[in-house]
Amino acid sequence: EQLIWVDKAVVSTQSTGEHIIKAIEAIGKKHKEHIEEYDPTQGADNARRLTGLHETASIHEFSYGVANRGASIRIPRQCEKENKGYFEDRRPASNCDPYAVTERIVKTMCLGQ
Numbered sequence: 001e002q003l004i005w006v007d008k009a010v011v012s013t014q015s016t017g018e019h020i021i022k023a024i025e026a027i028g029k030k031h032k033e034h035i036e037e038y039d040p041t042q043g044a045d046n047a048r049r050l051t052g053l054h055e056t057a058s059i060h061e062f063s064y065g066v067a068n069r070g071a072s073i074r075i076p077r078q079c080e081k082e083n084k085g086y087f088e089d090r091r092p093a094s095n096c097d098p099y100a101v102t103e104r105i106v107k108t109m110c111l112g113q
Contacts, residue, residue: 017079017080017083017084020075020079020084020085020086020087023087023109024064024073024075024087026108026109026112027062027073027089027105027108027109028062028064028072028073030104030108031061031062031072033104033108034089034091034104034105034108035059035091037096037100037101037103037104038091038092038093038096038101038104039092039093039095039096040093040095040096040097043059045093045095046059046091046093047059049093050091052070055069055070056070056090057070057071057072057090057091059091064087066079066080067080069090071090072089072090072091073087073088073089073090073091074087074088074090075087075088076088089101089105
């Protein structure tokens, strides 16, 4: 599993919990496109790992939550407490191309694509 941390440098230095949730919800609307980019086989490898069991989210559903290791995207408890910070996208495969994953996240969050 490759965790992708999206921090204040991407979200914004002035980001609040509201900004983070807005970014996460935008990613959720593009779940299929993200899954296809998150492993070299357009999601086939992740289909075996993202079962919804063993602290993974289902490949078929998008979810997010605070301190929830079973969600697609995890918001650390400290970020919720401080109402700012980062989030972790837990879906990328360990053999993902980190540049392609970062590009997909930035396209979704910053460009609305």
